[in-house]
Amino acid sequence: MYFIFQLEFNSTKTYIADFIRAYAKQIEIELDVFQDSKTITISAMSNDEKLEAFLQGLEEVLPASLFLAKSKHFFREEKLVLPTINSTKLPTNIAPCPTCQKEMFDVSSRRYYYPFTSCNHCGSQHPFLDQYPYNRANSSMKFLVPCAACEEERKSNALRVDYPLISCIDCGIGLRMLDKETEHMALDKGSYRKLFEVSGRAIALGKTVLMKTMNGYRKFFKVSAENASSSTLLMASAGGFNEHLMLVQQEFNALLSIERPLLRVATKSDELKLLYGSSVLVKFPDDGMSMLLAREILNAGLEYIAYVECDSSEEADFLVDFDLPLTSQNDTKIFINQDEKLFVSGERILFPQVVKNDNGIVSLAHDLLAVDGDGETIIDSIEKFTSIKGNGVHILEGEAFESGHENEKIFPQYKASMMSVLAEHGKVGQKAIGVHFDGNLNFLYYNGKEIINAVPPIPFESDNLWEKISTLREGSDRLVGNYKKRYPKIWERLDNLKGNMDIFEVTAITLGLEDESFEGISAEALSFLGKGGLQIDTRVKDNRFDNYAFLTSIMSYQLGDVENSYMCYSIYESFGDYIGEIVPQLIEKVETRTVILTGETFANQSLYGRIQRTLGIYKPLMNKSLPIGKENAVYGGLYL
Numbered sequence: 001m002y003f004i005f006q007l008e009f010n011s012t013k014t015y016i017a018d019f020i021r022a023y024a025k026q027i028e029i030e031l032d033v034f035q036d037s038k039t040i041t042i043s044a045m046s047n048d049e050k051l052e053a054f055l056q057g058l059e060e061v062l063p064a065s066l067f068l069a070k071s072k073h074f075f076r077e078e079k080l081v082l083p084t085i086n087s088t089k090l091p092t093n094i095a096p097c098p099t100c101q102k103e104m105f106d107v108s109s110r111r112y113y114y115p116f117t118s119c120n121h122c123g124s125q126h127p128f129l130d131q132y133p134y135n136r137a138n139s140s141m142k143f144l145v146p147c148a149a150c151e152e153e154r155k156s157n158a159l160r161v162d163y164p165l166i167s168c169i170d171c172g173i174g175l176r177m178l179d180k181e182t183e184h185m186a187l188d189k190g191s192y193r194k195l196f197e198v199s200g201r202a203i204a205l206g207k208t209v210l211m212k213t214m215n216g217y218r219k220f221f222k223v224s225a226e227n228a229s230s231s232t233l234l235m236a237s238a239g240g241f242n243e244h245l246m247l248v249q250q251e252f253n254a255l256l257s258i259e260r261p262l263l264r265v266a267t268k269s270d271e272l273k274l275l276y277g278s279s280v281l282v283k284f285p286d287d288g289m290s291m292l293l294a295r296e297i298l299n300a301g302l303e304y305i306a307y308v309e310c311d312s313s314e315e316a317d318f319l320v321d322f323d324l325p326l327t328s329q330n331d332t333k334i335f336i337n338q339d340e341k342l343f344v345s346g347e348r349i350l351f352p353q354v355v356k357n358d359n360g361i362v363s364l365a366h367d368l369l370a371v372d373g374d375g376e377t378i379i380d381s382i383e384k385f386t387s388i389k390g391n392g393v394h395i396l397e398g399e400a401f402e403s404g405h406e407n408e409k410i411f412p413q414y415k416a417s418m419m420s421v422l423a424e425h426g427k428v429g430q431k432a433i434g435v436h437f438d439g440n441l442n443f444l445y446y447n448g449k450e451i452i453n454a455v456p457p458i459p460f461e462s463d464n465l466w467e468k469i470s471t472l473r474e475g476s477d478r479l480v481g482n483y484k485k486r487y488p489k490i491w492e493r494l495d496n497l498k499g500n501m502d503i504f505e506v507t508a509i510t511l512g513l514e515d516e517s518f519e520g521i522s523a524e525a526l527s528f529l530g531k532g533g534l535q536i537d538t539r540v541k542d543n544r545f546d547n548y549a550f551l552t553s554i555m556s557y558q559l560g561d562v563e564n565s566y567m568c569y570s571i572y573e574s575f576g577d578y579i580g581e582i583v584p585q586l587i588e589k590v591e592t593r594t595v596i597l598t599g600e601t602f603a604n605q606s607l608y609g610r611i612q613r614t615l616g617i618y619k620p621l622m623n624k625s626l627p628i629g630k631e632n633a634v635y636g637g638l639y640l
């Protein structure tokens with residue numbers, strides 16, 4: 001008899017399956033681990049006396065992952081053999097796993113308060129990689145020679161067998177802490193700990209600490225009304241979550257997952273409401289530096305602090321630094337609506353990624369490159385590749401890159417985004433309707449060969465705004481006059497806009513929001529707790545979305561004293577209704593029921609909810625293992 005344990009795992013990342021294999025080796029049980037793009041399957045002899053210990057132990061050491069969902073187990077007579085992903089070992093950029101964390105807080109280990117603690121399946125590996133292939137000689141650790149104990153571990157520790165970036169306090173990276181007058185080096189256990197302790201206390205006393213983390217320089221500080229705006233909230237322990245934040249279980253799990261994404265959530269405690277308003281961008285420590293600092297923040301009596309991303313020249317009271325050069329990735333933001341998780345934007349967590357690429361094409365978008373190496377196509381930052389070869393080069397328009405390849409093609413964002421979803425869901429070559437919403441709203445049609453912009457937006461130019469609005473329809477000029485009287489300052493600003501701003505920026509300025517962007521409107525919409533119903537006008541003629549009509553409608557509601565949060569909520573609801581009306585019309589014309597949604601604007605609770613209601617019957621498809629907005633283009637570009 002065989003015992004089969006199946007975990008739903010929605011990614012081709014192998015660090016969880018590899019971890020399970022390594023852990024099985026560690027406790028010396030024989031079993032098979034298979035992985036396809038949706039499931040990890042473990043198969044063991046059901047009478048193995050170590051099975052129970054393995055399963056119990058696994059529960060303790062297996063990292064919680066964003067990609068893990070339901071699990072089940074069953075028994076089976078015959079041996080199970082499944083095909084399995086067997087991809088190149090790629091560097092991770094996630095938090096330390098539970099076993100590595102334990103070492104960091106164990107005073108008897110060689111890695112006590114050592115922020116670079118990691119193993120084959122966890123930690124910040126990608127920042128150290130100079131170029132592929134991934135090995136120590138190609139990393140910024142190449143000049144650090146592992147000590148005897150680390151060398152021994154590379155043979156005997158199942159979690160670190162042949163681990164390229166092995167190091168410990170004895171042989172690893174030294175830290176230093178500087179203020180205006182002095183410099184302290186951390187070279188042994190006591191001084192590593194001391195450095196984080198001093199940093200934590202300084203922050204608790206109101207000082208700022210600039211720290212080089214594996215995810216770039218961050219300036220950490222105690223949050224106050226003066227410095228809160230546009231900072232990210234760093235929770236020091238999971239204990240404070242439910243007191244300060246309004247979280248559903250899925251959001252809580254996602255924040256604590258080993259991938260440690262960024263997530264915007266509603267505030268709950270009065271103190272956080274005062275600091276951040278209705279919602280805040282939240283992070284649980286995602287690398288060794290932030291994690292050790294968080295521990296000392298907690299010891300200093302704080303439940304949370306904040307940080308801003310910055311560069312090494314940022315002014316601060318203290319600097320915590322180390323010499324090794326790193327390359328940091330853009331952080332990844334996610335969006336959660338009930339059981340759906342979407343990656344909104346970013347590189348960390350998702351890249352590098354192995355993808356299918358039958359035609360040997362090279363694709364470039366947003367400084368990410370999809371390129372074939374050793375029979376597998378890897379997507380990663382362009383600077384990690386030394387040689388770039390392929391049968392053709394597909395480049396996102398606007399990229400400053402000259403391939404010189406005779407087979408070069410330039411593609412627009414919306415086409416590549418739609419194509420990436422089709423490819424992810426195995427729908428290439430089948431008709432589909434697409435909606436790409438990234439500030440601008442595009443309705444697309446894929447006839448199985450190419451993507452056509454079926455209902456393009458009326459171009460929006462934000463200069464000479466009042467002229468465009470006053471000639472929109474009869475009576476519009478009166479509105480402009482009333483608006484000037486009532487909101488002279490906003491009128492003035494709107495009169496002097498440059499031509500290249502998107503509709504959300506202009507809307508945010510019109511509403512007088514502090515965060516003058518799409519994010520600002522989203523955040524404001526989150527704080528609306530009532531029911532919708534306010535109809536914002538989105539068009540004038542021929543069914544196309546009209547930005548000027550939209551702004552005019554908002555202004556007249558503003559003159560009618562409609563609250564900002566209600567208006568922002570209604571903006572997305574109206575978009576949802578508009579999309580929900582156009583898509584079925586297109587579907588009827590071209591006979592398909594496949595609907596593809598792309599673009600970051602969909603990562604909004606009221607719009608997403610509305611879309612589920614209006615288009616739910618078509619079960620719209622979105623990216624699962626790529627960001628829904630920009631970065632998916634590098635993958636879609638392979639298919640254009």
Ligand SMILES: [Zn+2]
Binds near residue numbers: 099121
């Ligand atoms: Zn680990």
Ligand SMILES: [Zn+2]
Binds near residue numbers: 150
């Ligand atoms: Zn060592």
